Amino acid sequence: MHFFEDLKIGQRREVGSFTFTAESIRKFAAQFDPQRFHLDAEDGRKSLFGGLAASGWHVGSVCMKLMVANGQRQAAEARARGEEVAVWGPSPGFRELRWIKPVLAGDTIAYASEIASKRTSEKRPQWGIVQARNTGTNQRGELAFSVLATAFVPRRGA
Amino acid sequence: MTLTFEDFPPGHFGSYGPRHVTREEMLAFAAEFDPQPMHLDEAAASRSMLNGLSGSGWHLCSIMMRMMFDGYIGRTASLGSPGVDELKWLAPLRPGDDLMLDIDVAEARISRSRPETGIVTFKGTVRNAAGQALCEMTSPIIVKRRDAAAVG
Numbered sequence: 001m002h003f004f005e006d007l008k009i010g011q012r013r014e015v016g017s018f019t020f021t022a023e024s025i026r027k028f029a030a031q032f033d034p035q036r037f038h039l040d041a042e043d044g045r046k047s048l049f050g051g052l053a054a055s056g057w058h059v060g061s062v063c064m065k066l067m068v069a070n071g072q073r074q075a076a077e078a079r080a081r082g083e084e085v086a087v088w089g090p091s092p093g094f095r096e097l098r099w100i101k102p103v104l105a106g107d108t109i110a111y112a113s114e115i116a117s118k119r120t121s122e123k124r125p126q127w128g129i130v131q132a133r134n135t136g137t138n139q140r141g142e143l144a145f146s147v148l149a150t151a152f153v154p155r156r157g158a
Numbered sequence: 159m160t161l162t163f164e165d166f167p168p169g170h171f172g173s174y175g176p177r178h179v180t181r182e183e184m185l186a187f188a189a190e191f192d193p194q195p196m197h198l199d200e201a202a203a204s205r206s207m208l209n210g211l212s213g214s215g216w217h218l219c220s221i222m223m224r225m226m227f228d229g230y231i232g233r234t235a236s237l238g239s240p241g242v243d244e245l246k247w248l249a250p251l252r253p254g255d256d257l258m259l260d261i262d263v264a265e266a267r268i269s270r271s272r273p274e275t276g277i278v279t280f281k282g283t284v285r286n287a288a289g290q291a292l293c294e295m296t297s298p299i300i301v302k303r304r305d306a307a308a309v310g
Contacts, residue, residue, distance in 0.1 A: 028220075031220075031224070032220040032221070032223050032224045033220070033223045033224065033227060034224075034227060034232070035227065035231065035232070035236065035238075037238070047237065047238070048237050048238060048300075049238065053238075055223070056238075056239060056241075057216070057219055057220045057223050060216060060219070061191040061192070061214075061216040061217075061220065062191070064191055064192050064214070064216050065190070065191045065192065065193075068192055068193055068194055069193075072193075087195075088194075089206070089207045090196065090206070090207055090208055090212070090215075090247070090250075091215060091247060092246060092247055092248075093215075093244065093245050093246040093247050094242070094244075094245050095243070095244050095245075096241070096243070097241045097242040097243075097245070098240065098241040099238075099239065099240060099241050124207075127207075147242075152207060
């Protein structure tokens with residue numbers, strides 16, 4: 001993973017794709033969001049979504065999953081080159097999360113992350129605070145998911 | 159009885175919980191969706207900014223969703239949510255936490271584009287047993303108005 005100093009505004013990375021099967025949609029919904037349109041295909045068809053739709057929290061959690069996996073691949077490559085690897089810190093939150101299009105059973109969402117802003121932390125000088133616009137685009141090229149996420153990123157040499 | 163737009167005037171709406179969170183479910187969620195060492199490994203977590211094993215923020219959000227479902231959304235004529243205006247993770251979720259959820263209606267207005275529905279903006283706060291706020295969320299939900307819900 002990159003250090004704070006290495007990140008540039010506008011820098012974008014494709015973090016990976018995920019296909020939301022009916023089974024995975026129902027499994028997540030049964031545990032966390034058992035609204036009918038997330039559990040039953042017929043109820044989904046009759047809803048505003050027009051089909052069995054993934055919980056928005058499932059769509060967001062999969063974004064996290066792919067971001068972590070992508071970061072771990074980058075870290076392994078950096079280690080293989082003998083470079084120092086940054087371990088990112090936690091997130092204080094996010095803004096402007098939008099579920100723009102429903103994610104229906106069978107949809108494949110390609111996630112990407114683009115650096116939107118960066119500043120140093122006043123309270124924790126060894127850390128920077130980075131905002132990234134994370135998006136999910138479906139197989140028809142339609143933007144389905146967007147969030148402005150914040151994370152603590154370590155500074156080099158701190 | 160199904161709750162409709164008219165049942166959500168601005169002000170405090172309800173308190174829900176406690177919801178006990180086990181270490182096992184925290185680790186299971188992190189393994190599937192957020193396998194960062196601070197959520198999976200005690201030693202790495204103790205060296206992290208959060209000073210000990212913590213749950214994924216997305217797990218906390220998902221638990222909050224389930225608490226909202228069990229509390230009121232499961233019996234609300236809800237058509238879904240367009241998003242979350244703001245979410246703050248204020249303090250870490252810990253193994254064994256007993257969570258309480260407070261829900262306020264911040265705003266309720268009739269939809270201009272779909273006047274048979276209203277948009278209810280909720281503010282939710284999740285606290286642990288010590289009363290410490292772990293998470294605050296502001297999010298709108300689309301809810302049918304009573305006359306529209308009666309028609310089906």
